Each structure stands twice: as C-alpha cells, then as structure tokens.
Amino acid sequence: MNNKQLKNSILQWAIQGKLVPQDPNDEPASVLLERIRKEKERLVKEKKIKKDKNASIIFRGEDNSYYEKFLATGKVKCIDEEIPFEIPQGWEWCRMGCIGDWGAGATPAKGNSEYYGGNILWLRTGELNNGVVYDTEIKITEKALRECSLRLNKVGDVLIAMYGATIGKVAIAGNEMTSNQACCACTPLGVFNYYLFYYLMGSQTDFVKKGEGGAQPNISREKLISHLMPIPPLNEQYRIVEQIQRILPLIERYSASQNAQDRLNAEINEKLKKSILQEAIQGKLVPQITEEGIAQELLEQIKQEKQKLVKEGKLKKSALNDSIIFKGDDNKYYEQINGQVAQIECDYDFPGNWTIVRLSSICTLVDGEKKDGQQICLDAKYLRGKGTGDYLQKGRFVQKGxxxxxxxxxxxxxxxxAPCDGYMGSTFKQLWVSSVMYLPYVLNYILFYKELLRKSKRGAAIPHLNKEIFYSLIIGIPPYQEQVRIVNKINEICSKIKV
Known part of the structure; x- marks a missing residue:
C-alpha cells in the first residue's frame, strides 16, 4: 500500500466512524443538524444567505430504511440505494448543502485594469494545496468585488475545485479571499470546518466520478450540495480531526521512506550491473587461466584487420595510429607514441596476461557508406521499437548486424x-569493433562510460558524444577465451538480477 492509498484508507475509516470510538455521552448529530437548520433559517430571514429550496431531513424509518423528507413540499422518498455505508449510532446522514452556505467564485474581466492589482486575494484552483491557503498570486480591487458577483470567503471557509485537472482538491481559507468560478466554498454553520475539509479530501474519487461524462470533469455547486455526507456528533468530529492530524505526519514519514525504497528498487539493478561491469573491466570477475595465454597476440591481429579495412576504404588511415601501453619495472604505466615514451595515469591495475590499449585501437566511429536507393531510416525511435520507420532514397548505409x-x-x-539493412539516422555513427574482441563485452564497456562520453558541442545545449574522450579511454584486453568467460559470467549474473 502506497502513501496515497494509506491516507485514503485513514480518511475512509474516519468518515465511516471507524477511526475513533464513539462516546454515548456525546450530543447526537440529530441535535446538531436541528441547530444548524435553525441557524440557516435565521440567516435567511436576515437576508445574509439564500434559502435552500431543496432543504431536507434524512431519517431512518421503522422498517429500517432511509428516507428523505423535503421541507418545502413535505414530500418523502426512500433513498436506501443512495446510502453508501452504515454509520454508527448517534451519527446522521444529510445533504452537504444542509451544513453550511455554499457559493462559487467568478473571474473579473481580464481586460479591465481597474479590477486587478488591489489588496483582495483572488484564488485559482491551482493554488488549492490540501492545506491552509494564506495568500494568492493575483489580487483584485474593491471595484471588482462590488461589480463582478464575487463571493468574499471568510477565514476558515472550506474550498474545493469543481472542475479541470484539480477537481476535488481542497483547502481552508487562512485569510479572507475570493476565488475563480472553478472553486466552490462552504462556510460551515455548526460542523467543524476541518471535519468537512477531511471529508471532502477523502471523497475526491467520488466527486471525480460524479463529474464524468463531459468534455472535462465537472461536479458543479448543485452536485456538491446534493451529495450525501455522514455527520458525527460535534465532539466526535473534533476527536476524528485530532486523530487524523496525529496520523498524517506519520503517513508523510512513511511516504518519504517508501519513496526512498522505490528509488533504491528502481536503481539497484542498474547499480549492480555497473558494479559487476567494473569488476569485469578490472579482471576481477573471473580468474585468469595460464593455459589461455596472453592477450598481446590480439594486438597484431587487430592491426592486420585494420590494415585490410583501410585498403578496402572502410576505415581511414588515421585508424592505424595506435600507441603502445605497457607496465614498467616500477609498476607504473607508460605509453609509447612514435618512439616517444611518457608515463600515463591508469584507473586500474590490470592482470599481467592482459594487454592495455586506448579504445581507439579496437573501435572506430565512421559515417557509413553513402548509398542511393530506398532504405528504412534507422533512427532512435525506430530502433527502440516506438516507431514504424520512414523510408529514404539516400543516406549512410549500414548492414543488418x-x-x-x-x-x-x-x-x-x-x-x-542494426536489425536490418538501412540508413543511419542523422544523429548516429557506425561503430566498428575489432572482430577479435568479444562484442558484448566491448559494448558493455562503452555503455558503462556513457555519462563520461557525453559532452556538449561548444555553444550547444544538446549533449554530444565526445570523440576525443571516446578514443582516449584506456581498456584492458584479456585473452579471447577469458573475454568469453567474462561475458558469460556477466550474462549469468544479470539474468539473476533481471537487468
């Protein structure tokens, strides 16, 4: 269970009367609702709020069914099918419109500069924070408040988003404020505002379902005030809120721990793979076997292979400019280029039967052969299986494999x-790797250094494969049979950790 599911479960337990015990000494909710009805009648007479034409009382009949009586007409109907769950003794069901004064906001005309830049807070639903809102980005003027049918919400009013991406999101007004038309506010008239706040927060899924069916979810003020709400005794409301506020910080701590664990789980396999690969490129993954000989003879084979490809025009002559790297009697590494010897830094101490080279000795980046004729474009989208592939009439040709x-x-x-013959995408180069190297091992090595190889072109923001870094990387070459054993071991381990 993730933190969101746990939080929703806590809120559901709360509104079903399962979070705190009931106290038989509490004043029942029926008395509270009657007091709220009288308070609303008084405010209507004083013309401070509008009369609710659909005001009703919900009660349980002698047949144990739930009924709703509409005060304006006296009409009674059974509402058993609407009741979502049983509530404890002393609780009551009511429509949300019965427990307060509900009103939506408005947006002053954007083109009227006299409406904006004042001191009155004007809230947009994106600013609802499932907490207390004390400030808003936009302020309006007294003129806008007078002329634009705006509701001035009181401190402590409960706010809820009625439509759009934020539907069901809630907040409590920490200061007097107005809002846009996508936000509805309630001034509770006897119900603890934080109980209403947490009830709305826990009912977000229900509101989203009620709002479905249009171009965007929309619950409207009418749908809100007609929504059924369980009302506990007032004292129990306070106990429920106190318990929720005690539990929520623990859920946040759980969430932080869960997120850290999720990140670790997401990263662990890749980190293990990199650790395994690092052991491999240092000669620590499998033991060296004397009978497999030394890797020095591979260099001559690589050189002959390159000379052949240069003659065939598949590699440039510069590919033959290799250096010789060796370990001196002082256990330090040296590099010989054109007869000149200089000491170099080497990240690892390679086994004695390995040969050490720059990556340029075994790999070369080439543009591919120019060719005309319809071929599929091997771009990144196609190669990752996320596109069907476009066909081009000319490009840099590469063969399958x-x-x-x-x-x-x-x-x-x-x-x-390359999964088939085709033209390389414009952001690719062909990678030639010596046939005497066991291919997966070399590619794994390159991928291991991918972050290091990225470097933006001068003046450009897009990361670019830096050829100088690529060619200058030092790699240890094991005897061919050891290469095979290394890659087999990598594959064996990776299959167990599902990389």
Whole structure:
C-alpha cells in the first residue's frame, strides 16, 4: 500500500466512524443538524444567505430504511440505494448543502485594469494545496468585488475545485479571499470546518466520478450540495480531526521512506550491473587461466584487420595510429607514441596476461557508406521499437548486424545493432569493433562510460558524444577465451538480477 492509498484508507475509516470510538455521552448529530437548520433559517430571514429550496431531513424509518423528507413540499422518498455505508449510532446522514452556505467564485474581466492589482486575494484552483491557503498570486480591487458577483470567503471557509485537472482538491481559507468560478466554498454553520475539509479530501474519487461524462470533469455547486455526507456528533468530529492530524505526519514519514525504497528498487539493478561491469573491466570477475595465454597476440591481429579495412576504404588511415601501453619495472604505466615514451595515469591495475590499449585501437566511429536507393531510416525511435520507420532514397548505409552509436542527444553513447539493412539516422555513427574482441563485452564497456562520453558541442545545449574522450579511454584486453568467460559470467549474473 502506497502513501496515497494509506491516507485514503485513514480518511475512509474516519468518515465511516471507524477511526475513533464513539462516546454515548456525546450530543447526537440529530441535535446538531436541528441547530444548524435553525441557524440557516435565521440567516435567511436576515437576508445574509439564500434559502435552500431543496432543504431536507434524512431519517431512518421503522422498517429500517432511509428516507428523505423535503421541507418545502413535505414530500418523502426512500433513498436506501443512495446510502453508501452504515454509520454508527448517534451519527446522521444529510445533504452537504444542509451544513453550511455554499457559493462559487467568478473571474473579473481580464481586460479591465481597474479590477486587478488591489489588496483582495483572488484564488485559482491551482493554488488549492490540501492545506491552509494564506495568500494568492493575483489580487483584485474593491471595484471588482462590488461589480463582478464575487463571493468574499471568510477565514476558515472550506474550498474545493469543481472542475479541470484539480477537481476535488481542497483547502481552508487562512485569510479572507475570493476565488475563480472553478472553486466552490462552504462556510460551515455548526460542523467543524476541518471535519468537512477531511471529508471532502477523502471523497475526491467520488466527486471525480460524479463529474464524468463531459468534455472535462465537472461536479458543479448543485452536485456538491446534493451529495450525501455522514455527520458525527460535534465532539466526535473534533476527536476524528485530532486523530487524523496525529496520523498524517506519520503517513508523510512513511511516504518519504517508501519513496526512498522505490528509488533504491528502481536503481539497484542498474547499480549492480555497473558494479559487476567494473569488476569485469578490472579482471576481477573471473580468474585468469595460464593455459589461455596472453592477450598481446590480439594486438597484431587487430592491426592486420585494420590494415585490410583501410585498403578496402572502410576505415581511414588515421585508424592505424595506435600507441603502445605497457607496465614498467616500477609498476607504473607508460605509453609509447612514435618512439616517444611518457608515463600515463591508469584507473586500474590490470592482470599481467592482459594487454592495455586506448579504445581507439579496437573501435572506430565512421559515417557509413553513402548509398542511393530506398532504405528504412534507422533512427532512435525506430530502433527502440516506438516507431514504424520512414523510408529514404539516400543516406549512410549500414548492414543488418552492424553496430551504430547515438552521438547526439540525451542518450548519446547508446549502442544499437542494426536489425536490418538501412540508413543511419542523422544523429548516429557506425561503430566498428575489432572482430577479435568479444562484442558484448566491448559494448558493455562503452555503455558503462556513457555519462563520461557525453559532452556538449561548444555553444550547444544538446549533449554530444565526445570523440576525443571516446578514443582516449584506456581498456584492458584479456585473452579471447577469458573475454568469453567474462561475458558469460556477466550474462549469468544479470539474468539473476533481471537487468
């Protein structure tokens, strides 16, 4: 159960009389409702509120059914089908219109500058905060209050959004304020305002359902005042609110803990994968086996492969400019380029049977072969299975099984295998990887460094795969059979942690 579900459960228990015990010494709610009716009659006579033409009394008959008697006509009808749950002894059902004075707001004409910039608070439903609202972004003038049929809500009035994205959201007025037409306010006349506040908060789902069917959910003032509401004795209302306010901070603490756990659960597999990969690239994931030899001989094979591809025009001559990295007698790493030797920093201490190279020695980014003729466009949307693919008449051609790497955008550094022949998207380059490297291992290594590889072009906000960083990364190459064992071990572990 998440925090929202737990909070809703607490509020449901509260309005069903299950959150606090009943006290037989409490004045029953029927007496409270009669007092509210008399108070409303007085305010109507004094012309402070309008008469409710649909005022009614809900009672339980001798047959144990619920009935509603309309005070204006004396008409009585059975409402058993409307009663959503049983309430405790001493509680009563009533329409929400019976417990206070309800009124919606209005919006002064936006083009009239004399209506805005005053000192009177004007609330929009987006400012309802399920708490107490003390201030609003927009203020209106006394002139707007006089001329625009605005209701000036009192301190302590309960506010609720009637339609739109915020439908059912509530607040209590911390200061006098007006509101827009999407907000309805109630001045309770005997009911504890915080009980009404929490009741409305717990009934949000019901209000949304009542508002369905139009272009946007709309519960309207009429639907609100006709909504059935359980009324506990006044003293019990105070006990209910006190208990809710004691519990809600605990729910917030639970929510914070739950959110932290959810984040951990969401991240743990990826973090484990990165930890496993880090062990792999240091030679710590599987043991070294002497009989598998050393990786030095792979460098010569890589060089021969590159020379062949350069002759075929598939790689540039610059791809042959490799350096030699070795470990000196002093256990420090050195790099030889064109006969010049210099000490270098190396993140890891690789096993002795491994060979150490720059990533440029085994990987090259190329543009792909230019070709004309209809081919599918291998863009990121298509490769992620979120698009059907567009067909182009020319582009940079790659074959099914070729590796291509995203070089622009938030996910730059992401590697894909071409699922079919096609043209690379404009933000991709082809990634050549030496055939003597066990491919998944190399790609995993590249993906591991994806964050490091991202760097915006100068003057641009879009992340870009930085070629210099990409080519300069130092990687340890195990003997081929150890590569196979490493990747098999990675796959074995990842299958268990569902990465």
């Amino acid at each position: 070729d590796n291509i790497i995203l070089v622009d955008g938030e996910n730059s550094g992401e590697v894909f295998t």
